[in-house]
Amino acid sequence: MNKDLILRENLAIQRTVLANQTTFLSFLRTSMYFLVAGLSIRNLLEMENGLAYQVLFYSISVLIFVYGLINYIRQRKKIQESKKHIGDYKLEYLSEE
Template sequence: MEEREMILRDHLALDRTKLANQRTLLAFVRTSLYLVVSGIAVIKVDFLDKIRFLGFILVGISLIVLILGIWNYFHFRKKMMNQYRQE
């Protein structure tokens, strides 16, 4: 098998893909922060005590979103690196 050298276009595509993956991670983090802030607000506001359980659910969902975002980032990064090593 001959090993193909990456040309400039391939390097630029790889950089765009890395940046897109980082942007996606930041979107997951931002969403998680919005959810945790909303959850804490629902928990702390006195006249929303009838739906206080919703605040705890939002905080839990925010943790799940954060974990999924981090997992997605590292999974795609590993997949991308394996793809470019094979070529």
């Protein structure tokens, strides 16, 4: 088996892991933006229904965080599954004949 091919596949999976982590951090950052917006909306806009907007921003923040976490876990499982097949293509090719 070509060791360069196996190395290339391992590096590709490592890049995918890093991309998955970066995506999760982006979801976390966006969630924190909505959290900060919820914290500051009542002070910036002195309105009667400022509490409703605050709860809305908090809810959006939690939803974005939960969605990002679920997405991260799902992708991590897929990546773990694909690690099993590194260097396995020669065997699959021979078994098809």
